[in-house]
Amino acid sequence: MKISVLGAGAWGTALAIAACARHEVVLWARDAASVATMQAERRNARYLPDAPMPESLRLSSDLSAALAHGQGGLIVIATPMAALRSMLAVLPAGARCLWLCKGFEAGTGQLGHEIAREVVPHLATGVLSGPSFAQEVAAGQPTALVSASEHAELAQLGVAAFHSERLRVYSSADPVGVEVGGAVKNVMAIAVGIADGLRLAADLQGRKGPGLNARAALITRGLAEMQRLALALGASPETLLGLAGLGDLVLTATGDLSRNRRVGLLLAEGLDLPAILQRLGHVAEGVYSAPTVLARAQSLGVEMPITAAVVDVLEGRLDTHGAMEALMGRQAKSEW
Template sequence: MQISVLGAGAWGTALAAQAATRHPTRLWARDPAQAAAIAASRRNARYLADVALPSALEVTADLADALAHAGTDGLLIVATPMAGLREMLQRLPDGAAVLWLSKGFEAGSGRLGHEIAREAAPQLRAGVLSGPSFALEVARGQPTALVAASQDAALCQSAITALHGPTLRIYSSSDPVGVEVGGAVKNVLAIATGMADGMNLGLNARAALITRGLAEMTRLGLALGGRAETFMGLSGLGDLVLTATGDLSRNRRVGLKLAEGQTLERILVELGHVSEGVYSARTVLERATALGVEMPITRAVVGVLQGDCTPREAVQALMQREARSES
């Protein structure tokens, strides 16, 4: 199978490196200088400097070349941030089979990836690839499990054919809504958990935040048309646990730094990479509010990000909520 990965950030590069061990794979970088540097050094110096890329992986800055490589029978994988997903989907040829790695809600429209595709590029065979995955570990070939979600069963099978191997296990799902809600909301909840850990609130507090955060995620997902069982899977509970507790999580680091009293502006500059939870939090809350879904942890995170309260004040407000049935 011919595979083209569109986007040479950490995640796109890592997945392309794994795909190239089994299939002809081409990685597209928007910046010609970056593409040339990756091709020459066999490393992505900005995002994965310590990982040597396979010699079989081709690199290009020519989008037409990358699309031609995949052809009509291959697979396109969009690895841009959510902010770039709409533009990229609109540039793909009619009928192309495409999966995106983007997680979050689109700024302005508040759309999830499947909603963007339905609105901007309905001619595509489209789906999402998500799950608990740090790019560095995937690039190193450490065991990882992901889920390909689409209502197009053949597309899910293409993802399995393209990527399933000794260190990368691909499951399939017909619930892209649930998978995308999990991938978006877990970033916001990871900020909350980072703040709690940064204030040394303890493991009890961490467990409570993750568990009640999962309840929030599930409520929103069901309201948007997802299925309950999806949130107990890789893209729900799995991705939430990883992002909320893993030291490689950018969203968790944002929460830790906020707990130290750093400003959000400084944190984002020092981070140097996209933290989708920062950009998605307000949109998550807006969509939940419009649907009548209660998300108190998300509301608390938004309050801190907007400067309306400190992390400690947000925790106090959560703890002072009235007692209620867990279910």
């Protein structure tokens, strides 16, 4: 199969490396100088410095050529959510496309499938998501993903493109649920990172703070928030119990490689948000999507208290201790 991956961040690079053993893969990056450096070094020094690029992986800064390469096979958009609309707009006629970006579009509050319905309603599109750190995929460590589209043929094409001995890909007909899981888990990971950061700080000071019980509560109630929003948007409830929901939530909320979890840990240390983002050096989608997630939920009448607390912390209305107290002080009610 001919596959074009548009975007040479960590995740796009990792999938391109994983697929090029069996397919003809072109990895496109906007900056010609970066492409020349990757070509010479055969690695992506900025995002995946420890993952060598096989010689079979082609690199390009020519967008037209990359689009033409993938037109008869599969085009994968691996940019941040902010660039999804513009990338969809340049897809050629007849293209089949999956995107990797997770989140709601700032300003419109739309998910990827909603943007695609506006921009390319005539094309088969979908999403590839699931619990995955790019470093592990590039290293060939076992990972499972979901290829989701309303077009069954495209969902199966995603399986054919990336399924291998080390990368298991399931198909799904519910891109809405898959996208909600991928978007909202980043916000929940910030909340869990805050709780874990407060626990670590309390341990160092010899006092009591949130423990592992609090982590379990946040993950479980975070999943409930994800389900409520997904159902309001028309998703299937079981999708949120699968890889793109619970699986991605657990990984992002507890994994040491999670940038969103790291944001929460640093907030609990008392760092301000600009300093945190500068230290990370990479995009933490939960920071940008949290206000949009909350606004979309409020427009649908969906209650999301954990999301609201994270937004209050990110926007400076609450400190991390106040956020935990606000969540634990909520009125008792039925779990469901």
